[in-house]
Amino acid sequence: MSTLSATVGDQKPDSAPLRFKRGRPSSRMPLGMILLTCLCATSITAAHAQDKAGVGKDPADWVETETGIPVTDLLTTQKCGACHTPDGKGNLSRISWTRTTPEGWSQTIKRMVKLNGLSITPDDARAIVKYLSTYHGLAPEEAKPVMYFAEHRAVDETIIPNNTMRQTCASCHAFAQPMSSRRSHREWALVENLHKAMYSTAQRIYETPIKDHANEEGEAEPDNVPKPVLQGQAALDWLSKNAPVNTAEWAAWRPRIRPPDLGGKWLVAGSMSGHGRFVGEMTITPKAPGSDEFMTTTTLRALDDNHTYTRTGVALVYAGYSWRGTSQGQGATQPGHPDDPTGMMREAMWFAPDQTAGQGRWYWGDYHEFGLDVTLARETKAPVLVMASPDALRTGTQEKELHLYGADLPTDLQPRDIDFGGGVSVRRIVSASPTEVVAVVDVARDAVAGMRDVSVRGAVLQKAVPVYSGIDYIKVSPETGLARLGGIKYGKGYQQFSAIGWSNGPDGKPDTSDDFPVHVVDADWSLAEMPTVTYDDDIRFVGKLDPATGFFTPNVEGPDPQRRFMRNNYGEVWVVANSKTEKDAQGKPLTARAYLVTTVPTYKRWDQPEVSK
Incomplete structure (x- = not known):
């Protein structure tokens, strides 16, 4: 039976968007994990050498050897310097060897108040977060891959490098949480210490050895296999290497920092x-x-x-x-x-x-x-494009009206001034204003399928509109959804589903790298049981799905007297979409389904790191 693991961001102060993934755990160790084990063995040897030099195993006793970032803000020095000791280079202990996002620094200050007795006014805290987020923050290139964390998106993360990092970090919060920071080797070790002190599960996970392929298959280990590396040590080594405090991106960005000019x-x-x-x-x-x-x-x-x-x-x-x-x-x-x-x-x-x-x-x-x-x-007084509508062009279409939206667009356009690439020709211009151009286009039957750029006298909108020969299959988005019961004492957590039509792409084969989404298709929506126990009846209790829009409204929270064992209204169901217009080769409506978990409310909300105005 497949397994379901869920991580809820508000189960601990290091909060994260919820992520959940269905599937069977792999029983074989990837090659990357074997290589990581070898690298970790080398790192442990170096760590032991450091211990023999008198540093000690506790990271608190290590001597910081990496270059820190001096703290130049007087308020930060005054408020933080009593506990974070300065050195002769302007560094403050801990702080000068950490870089993180506004959410990360806000979370840190709240932790200092709650756990360490920091007394600080909201205005001072806000000013310190602004300073640290700028001069002890992330470079734009470092922040962009983890922006989904600050945007509170529910996603299946793709940046988790291996199973060890999934266990040590992403089993309790989003992997974007640690990847929103950059720290020295000692600082990452101290973060692990903090987790072990606050969360008992962390210590158990960190002290679990990485199992090699032989162990996972139940085979005998060769005599020359080195002593198993602990997952905590492997995670420490990976983070120290891939998220260090000093990076090329930060070195390039630091001298470029300037006040935002966004007016x-x-x-x-x-x-x-x-x-x-x-x-x-x-x-x-x-x-x-x-x-x-x-x-x-x-x-x-x-x-x-x-x-x-x-x-x-x-x-x-x-x-x-x-x-x-x-x-x-x-x-x-x-x-x-x-x-x-x-x-x-x-x-x-x-x-x-x-x-x-x-x-x-x-x-x-x-x-x-x-x-x-x-x-x-x-808007810079130069032509710029931001959107094309409708959102797709079908091959063989004649005289299709298409709208281009932008700013400072030329108003004296000729058909030759608009270019969609081969196979798409502009028949005539219907109207042209500085903000919207309406053109009539023809699409050849043999036009190459795929995402098309559009150019209007040098203004280019990349991947503006797909050209497609037909809808080959549909997908329900999101493929895994989450809703939360509520409505009596707690708020409900809703879920909107959409049916997206997909093209097989130029190779004509489904589920290959050249497939691309075309547009949202109209669908009839319904729930189907996902059997997990013999008396499964989840679709009767989890909530209602709008058959026309795909909008799911969860049921109320609390024990339900009408349900077996007085259970709550939680459950697992399939969300099924049947296309109203798109059909397969046999003339049957295209269909797809998504997995939906309806779970209990978040009964306790930990302090969330909000830094918005």
């Missing part, structure tokens, strides 16, 4: 599951010249129904590129509906170092389950 108008392109796509404009105004605090006014238009949304907000920008803000919309388009996009949203965005583009997520909900995925492009 002006920005084009916004967004999408939201269940609501389609949006285009609009955000005006960013600094609170004062050179300030890292901003006010925003945003107007978005939904392409599905042309409804216009207006939002106002405030934000902080850390390190010149890391945006954290909040915004509030006007009025409710769906009063009482939890995914209405007009309420309060938190904003987490990453801006490119040249400050010409940004991307991120604006999210809300009791479990941050709703969100707009957004990209921003600065």
